[in-house]
Structures are given as structure tokens and as C-alpha cells.
Amino acid sequence: MVTPHRVLVCHETPCVARGAVGLHAAFRREIDRLGLDHVSLEISGCHGHGLCSQGPSVVVEPSGFFYNGIQPPDAEVIVREHLSGGRPVQHLFHRDPVTGRTAARYADVDFFRRQRRVALRNCGRINPEKIEHYVDRGGYGALQLVLSTMRPEDVIELVEDSGLRGRGGAGFPTGRKWRFARRSSSDVKYVVCNADEGNPGAFTDRSVLEGDPHAVVEGMIIAGYAVGARRGYLYIRAEYPLAVRRVQKAIEDARDKGFLGSDLLGSGFSFDLEIKEGAGAFVCGEETALLASIQSRRGMPRPRPPFPTDVGLGGKPTVINNVKTLAFVPVIVDRGPGWFSSLGTPQSAGTAVFALTGNIRYSGLVEVPMGTPLAEIIDIGGGIPDGRKVKAVHTGGPAGGSLPADRLDAPVDYEALQELGSTMGSGGMLVLDEDACMVDVARFFMDFACSESCGQCAPCRLGTGQMVRILTRIATGRGAREDLVLLREVADTVKHASLCGLGQTCSNPVLATLEYFKEEYLAHIREGKCPLGVCEVRASVRPGEQGREFQPGGLPAGGVGANLKGGCP
Amino acid sequence: MRDNSELITDIYRSIVREVLSDYAGHQWPLIPVLQKTQQRIGYIPPQCVRLISQALGPSPVEIQGVISFYEQLRDTPRGRTVIRTCRGTACHVRGGPEVMIRLRDILQISEGETTADLAYSLESVACVGACGLAPNVLVDDEVHGRMTPQKIEQLLQDREEEEPW
Numbered sequence: 052m053v054t055p056h057r058v059l060v061c062h063e064t065p066c067v068a069r070g071a072v073g074l075h076a077a078f079r080r081e082i083d084r085l086g087l088d089h090v091s092l093e094i095s096g097c098h099g100h101g102l103c104s105q106g107p108s109v110v111v112e113p114s115g116f117f118y119n120g121i122q123p124p125d126a127e128v129i130v131r132e133h134l135s136g137g138r139p140v141q142h143l144f145h146r147d148p149v150t151g152r153t154a155a156r157y158a159d160v161d162f163f164r165r166q167r168r169v170a171l172r173n174c175g176r177i178n179p180e181k182i183e184h185y186v187d188r189g190g191y192g193a194l195q196l197v198l199s200t201m202r203p204e205d206v207i208e209l210v211e212d213s214g215l216r217g218r219g220g221a222g223f224p225t226g227r228k229w230r231f232a233r234r235s236s237s238d239v240k241y242v243v244c245n246a247d248e249g250n251p252g253a254f255t256d257r258s259v260l261e262g263d264p265h266a267v268v269e270g271m272i273i274a275g276y277a278v279g280a281r282r283g284y285l286y287i288r289a290e291y292p293l294a295v296r297r298v299q300k301a302i303e304d305a306r307d308k309g310f311l312g313s314d315l316l317g318s319g320f321s322f323d324l325e326i327k328e329g330a331g332a333f334v335c336g337e338e339t340a341l342l343a344s345i346q347s348r349r350g351m352p353r354p355r356p357p358f359p360t361d362v363g364l365g366g367k368p369t370v371i372n373n374v375k376t377l378a379f380v381p382v383i384v385d386r387g388p389g390w391f392s393s394l395g396t397p398q399s400a401g402t403a404v405f406a407l408t409g410n411i412r413y414s415g416l417v418e419v420p421m422g423t424p425l426a427e428i429i430d431i432g433g434g435i436p437d438g439r440k441v442k443a444v445h446t447g448g449p450a451g452g453s454l455p456a457d458r459l460d461a462p463v464d465y466e467a468l469q470e471l472g473s474t475m476g477s478g479g480m481l482v483l484d485e486d487a488c489m490v491d492v493a494r495f496f497m498d499f500a501c502s503e504s505c506g507q508c509a510p511c512r513l514g515t516g517q518m519v520r521i522l523t524r525i526a527t528g529r530g531a532r533e534d535l536v537l538l539r540e541v542a543d544t545v546k547h548a549s550l551c552g553l554g555q556t557c558s559n560p561v562l563a564t565l566e567y568f569k570e571e572y573l574a575h576i577r578e579g580k581c582p583l584g585v586c587e588v589r590a591s592v593r594p595g596e597q598g599r600e601f602q603p604g605g606l607p608a609g610g611v612g613a614n615l616k617g618g619c620p
Numbered sequence: 621m622r623d624n625s626e627l628i629t630d631i632y633r634s635i636v637r638e639v640l641s642d643y644a645g646h647q648w649p650l651i652p653v654l655q656k657t658q659q660r661i662g663y664i665p666p667q668c669v670r671l672i673s674q675a676l677g678p679s680p681v682e683i684q685g686v687i688s689f690y691e692q693l694r695d696t697p698r699g700r701t702v703i704r705t706c707r708g709t710a711c712h713v714r715g716g717p718e719v720m721i722r723l724r725d726i727l728q729i730s731e732g733e734t735t736a737d738l739a740y741s742l743e744s745v746a747c748v749g750a751c752g753l754a755p756n757v758l759v760d761d762e763v764h765g766r767m768t769p770q771k772i773e774q775l776l777q778d779r780e781e782e783e784p785w
């Protein structure tokens with residue numbers, strides 16, 4: 052008998068941009084032409100070898116042979132030689148552009164080998180559009196176990212014991228959040244998956260939704276059972292049409308199999324899911340704004356308390372969790388809370404997923420145990436290309452901070468990063484080399500915060516605009532030393548006086564660069580220009596100070612825009 | 621003979637009616653209805669705002685407020701081709717802004733604008749998730765990676781030759 056083979060052609064954004072669709076078609080033609088019944092051809096999520104910039108990438112299971120950067124004619128050769136003839140095609144194996152080494156199997160690729168894939172356990176290994184693939188790898192086993200043997204309180208206790216904390220950024224203990232919602236007395240409750248992923252430069256949630264949607268669906272059903280909700284919503288960012296399609300398919304297939312709907316698996320528990328598409332507003336990732344947006348209103352955050360676990364959708368108790376948080380839940384049930392907590396540090400259990408980008412050799416998804424030093428993650432990413440040195444690593448996006456090269460021994464752990472003035476964030480890790488200008492980086496994030504501010508509270512609406520103007524002044528060589536004092540003052544005010552998390556955290560990139568890279572600010576002021584020649588051009592794209600003027604009453608001339616569509620100020 | 625604007629209003633009316641019936645009985649239908657209307661027409665014309673207001677309840681001003689809040693929703697038409705540069709972090713540090721500057725020069729419009737002949741709109745988008753290929757430009761929904769000012773100019777020229785307007 053011939054062993055069945057499964058060919059997985061990555062259909063994630065970078066591979067599609069490099070021709071994955073045509074490659075898939077070439078495989079299809081050749082497999083059909085030779086009538087190879089033992090070969091199934093599938094699409095998959097990201098294989099996770101950090102070689103996205105050299106795709107399209109193809110894995111042949113069961114042995115995990117790995118072809119990368121191949122063209123349609125190569126597909127014919129692979130089908131003929133490898134799939135039909137049983138002779139893997141060595142000259143098409145992935146070859147590392149730097150070391151020149153060949154890796155026959157993707158498990159041999161360093162980037163992959165040194166990871167610990169838990170949230171990403173199925174990404175790239177299954178066809179996300181086939182529920183059978185998920186079930187084959189143990190999927191929905193946790194749900195069956197929960198429904199047949201556990202009470203809701205037991206589930207909450209188990210999640211508490213695991214030490215799972217929210218992966219959306221703030222790191223709130225998930226079990227405790229569920230307990231609050233469970234305790235709220237109400238006939239109607241909701242579970243919401245926050246898939247708004249607005250952090251520019253992060254795509255971890257998208258990769259999970261596109262590569263393994265059932266993991267999130269299963270996590271949501273278990274959450275619903277634990278807190279006593281019968282309905283859930285996935286709020287998915289508008290810019291993720293593929294994720295929306297895959298999740299929609301997953302919901303329908305789960306319904307067909309009786310994992311969603313009424314009286315699940317004969318337990319008496321009923322639960323169903325619906326997708327709500329975002330409409331492009333970063334602030335809607337903030338949980339109270341997200342609730343307003345699901346209810347078809349402007350996505351304005353409101354003060355807390357009351358917390359959503361007491362007053363959420365339609366005024367009913369609502370649990371809101373990040374995509375990865377929910378994707379962890381089924382594994383925690385399967386493998387036990389002790390296994391999960393043993394993966395990380397005492398304070399931060401489990402693994403952390405990052406989208407590693409910037410001046411790094413291999414960009415892509417990395418999942419490592421909590422507590423792994425930043426330097427090691429950069430090493431997994433192959434270091435900085437072209438013999439340059441690392442200058443800084445930025446995590447946490449607009450709410451985070453850049454840490455300098457001599458702090459890269461810091462472990463990824465909620466508290467450790469916070470102490471250093473950065474944050475874990477929800478998955479972005481930007482690596483910067485010596486050619487990066489830190490004033491430009493601070494200005495970039497502040498400009499982002501300014502244009503995404505909802506405009507409701509004065510500190511955030513006005514303060515972010517003022518900081519952009521000061522930063523632009525410094526960036527373009529017109530700053531004075533007093534500007535640094537002013538900048539810090541405004542940053543502190545915005546941090547302490549803003550209504551929601553956007554304002555409260557958006558000063559962090561400025562404060563961290565002032566802390567670790569003050570000399571660069573001073574050099575701009577002293578030399579009257581950007582020493583690296585970066586800022587002038589960049590500042591002209593979003594003109595900052597020269598642009599829209601502030602009115603004496605405090606409102607920008609364009610009106611209190613939610614995101615001021617044209618940019619800031 | 622009926623004039624054009626009446627005809628257009630009739631078309632809009634039937635589109636809005638269809639969209640509304642798709643969401644009949646839905647909880648919180650306003651944003652999905654606006655999204656679907658925009659998908660059909662390309663933008664949300666003022667006539668539709670009035671029709672949706674009559675059907676769903678919120679005043680036209682409230683609906684306008686929702687439209688102006690969200691980047692995706694728009695009340696003016698877009699170009700036939702929409703070019704979006706990625707403004708995510710990876711693309712920023714790897715030269716996205718320089719590509720945007722060249723696009724502004726070529727098209728003679730700013731970010732958020734549409735050319736007078738409705739051929740092109742120029743926009744930006746937060747991370748498209750292909751950071752490994754940064755900087756990225758989306759032409760309609762197709763991702764073009766590793767862009768440079770020269771390459772984007774070439775790309776536009778090639779398109780003009782393929783499908784001259």
C-alpha cells in the first residue's frame with residue numbers, strides 16, 4: 052500500500068503575495084493528471100518557519116518535507132519525483148539564504164525548532180477549512196470532556212489553576228474574569244472574542260483565526276459553558292476578510308457536527324456564535340468601545356466600573372477575551388493546568404506569541420515560553436541582517452516601549468517588561484537596527500495614537516496632538532531643549548488624566564525613548580537635523596505641525612473626529 | 621421623462637430595501653446595514669442615510685456620526701482602483717513613507733483623496749500582516765511586497781498600459 056501524502060500549500064498573506072495560488076493550481080493539475088489517489092492537496096495557515104519573505108512554502112506530510120520559494124514548474128517536478136516516485140527533490144528543498152544550509156524538513160529549520168508552539172499548535176499543519184483535520188488532532192475533545200464530566204465551576208477553577216492571563220495586552224487573569232461573569236446574576240450573558248488586532252505590525256491573532264479557527268471557536272464554547280452564556284460574538288477587524296471567511300466556515304461546520312446550537316452533545320447546554328465585522332477604528336479594540344461597536348454605535352470607550360463582566364452587551368454580563376487567550380483554553384483542558392503553568396514563569400504562565408518584524412533576518416510568528424529573554428527571540432529570528440547591530444526592540448505597539456540593546460536580557464513576562472517601561476502588548480515585536488531613528492519611532496506611534504483617539508476626553512484628544520507637534524519640531528531640527536521638558540509634562544498628563552486605555556498608555560513610547568534614548572533627542576536639537584537623515588522625509592508624509600491647526604476652543608479644525616480620518620493634527 | 625436623480629434614488633431605494641431585509645430581526649443592525657450598502661454602491665450616499673434612518677430609527681445625524689467615526693465607512697465615492705500603502709510599523713521602518721510620497725507625486729492627490737477622474741484613490745492601511753515583505757502596497761486587494769518608489773511607479777505604468785482608462 053502507498054502511504055497517503057498530504058501536501059499543504061501555505062495560503063497566508065505573504066505566501067499569496069508571492070504566488071501561492073498559482074502554485075496550488077499547478078499542484079492540482081499535475082496530481083490530477085497523474086491520477087495520484089494517495090495524495091491530498093490542501094491549503095494551510097502559516098507553517099511558522101520564519102521564512103515568509105521567501106515563500107510560497109509547501110510542506111509534504113507525513114514526513115514534513117519542506118519546499119520553499121518554488122514556482123509552478125517546480126510543482127510538476129515535485130509531483131512526479133516525490134509524490135509519485137517517492138524521491139524527495141533535494142535541489143528544491145529550502146536553502147537558508149545566509150548559511151546556505153539546506154533543510155529537508157521544516158522541523159529542521161532553526162527558527163521552527165527553537166519554538167514552543169501551543170497557541171499555534173495547528174497552524175500550518177491542518178487545512179483550517181476542514182473540521183475533520185482539527186478533530187483528527189484532538190480538536191473538540193476538550194469540549195466533550197468539559198460537557199460530559201465537569202461543572203462550570205470546575206472549568207473556572209481549572210483555568211484559574213493554569214495561571215492563564217489575557218493575551219490582549221493587560222494580562223488580566225482569565226479564570227478570575229470568568230468567575231466575575233459567572234457570579235453576576237442575569238438570565239442572559241455573552242462571550243465576546245476580541246479579534247480587532249489594531250496594533251500596527253502585529254498579526255498573531257489573524258494567523259490563529261486563519262490557520263486554526265476551530266481552536267478559538269472551541270475556546271469560546273467552553274468559556275460560554277463556564278460563565279453561563281448562550282451566545283457569543285467574534286468581533287473581527289475589517290481588514291481581515293480571509294479570517295472572517297474561515298471563521299464563518301468553522302462556525303457552520305461546528306454547527307453541522309453539533310458542537311454549536313442547542314443541547315450540545317446531549318448536555319442540555321446550548322450555545323451559538325456570530326461574527327461582527329469591525330469597521331476600521333483602533334480604539335474599538337478597547338473592550339467598552341468594542342461593546343459599543345457591536346451594538347452599532349460609535350466606538351466610544353466609557354469609564355469602568357461597571358466592568359463588562361457586570362454590564363456588557365445590551366447591559367448584560369459579558370466576558371471579553373483575546374483570540375489567543377481563547378485558543379489556549381482547549382489545550383489547558385486537554386493537558387491540564389499544571390502542564391500549562393509549568394511552561395512559563397510563576398507570574399506569567401504558558402507561552403507568548405509574537406509577530407517578529409522589522410530589521411530582522413527572519414520575520415514571522417514566534418511562540419516561546421514566557422520568561423524567554425528578548426535576546427533569545429532575536430536570535431531565533433536569525434539576528435540582524437547585513438552585519439548590523441540591534442539598537443532596540445519595541446513590544447506593545449502604541450502602548451509599549453522600545454528597550455535598548457543592553458536591556459535585551461529582559462524576559463518576556465508581564466511584570467518584567469512593565470517595570471522597564473514597556474509592555475507585553477498583544478503580539479507585535481519590532482526589531483530596530485542602528486539605522487533606525489528613535490525620535491521617528493516615538494513620533495510614528497504618537498501620530499498613530501493621535502489619529503486613533505476617539506476625541507472624547509481632552510487629555511488624549513489634545514495631548515496626543517501636542518506631542519505630535521513637539522516631536523515633529525524636534526524631528527525636523529527645530530526643537531529646543533525646553534521641548535523635552537514640555538514633552539514629558541504632556542506625556543505624564545495624558546497618561547494620568549485620560550479616560551481609557553488608549554490615552555493612558557499612548558505616552559509609553561515617548562517616555563521609554565526619553566528614558567533610554569535621550570541622547571538621540573538631544574542630537575536632533577543640537578545638530579538642527581535628524582542625524583540619521585530619517586525624520587525629514589518621514590515627517591513630511593504626515594505633516595504634523597504644518598498641517599491642520601488647532602482652534603483656540605480646543606477642537607481640531609476638522610471637528611471632533613473619531614479617528615481624524617486625514618491624520619493628525 | 622424622469623430625471624436622472626430620481627432614477628438613482630429609485631435604485632438606491634431598492635438596494636437599501638434588499639439590504640434591510642437581509643438584516644431583518646437582527647440585533648443591532650445599523651453598522652452591518654451600512655457596510656452592506658457600501659459594498660453594493662461603493663459608498664453611502666445621503667439618500668441612503670435617510671432611507672436607513674426611516675427604517676431603523678436612529679436620526680440621520682446619528683447615522684452620519686457612525687459613518688464619520690469608522691475609517692471603513694465613507695460618504696463620498698472612491699476611485700476605480702484603490703491604492704493603499706501599509707502604515708504599520710514594519711513597513712514604516714523599511715521605507716513605506718517614501719513609497720507614499722512617490723504615489724502622492726504621481727497621482728497628484730493626498731492620502732484619503734480620489735483623483736478627479738475617479739480612476740484612483742490613495743489611502744493607507746494599518747499592518748496587512750505581510751511584514752516579512754515590508755514595505756507593502758495594496759492595489760485593490762492584492763498585496764505587492766518589497767516596494768520602492770521606483771517599483772511602484774513602474775507598477776502603475778504597467779497597469780495604465782494594460783487597461784488605459
Ligand SMILES: Cc1cc2nc3c(=O)[nH]c(=O)nc-3n(C[C@H](O)[C@H](O)[C@H](O)COP(=O)(O)O)c2cc1C
Nearest residue numbers: 217218219245248249336337338372373376552553
Ligand atoms: C486602545 C486599546 C486597544 C486594544 N486593542 C486590543 C486588541 O486589538 N485586541 C485585544 O485582544 N485586546 C485589545 N485591547 C485590550 C482589551 O481592552 C481587553 O483588555 C482584552 O480584549 C481582554 O482580553 P484578554 O483578557 O483575553 O486579554 C485594547 C485595549 C486598548 C485600551
Ligand code: FES
Nearest residue numbers: 706708711750751
Ligand atoms: S507593517 Fe506593513 S505589513 Fe505589517
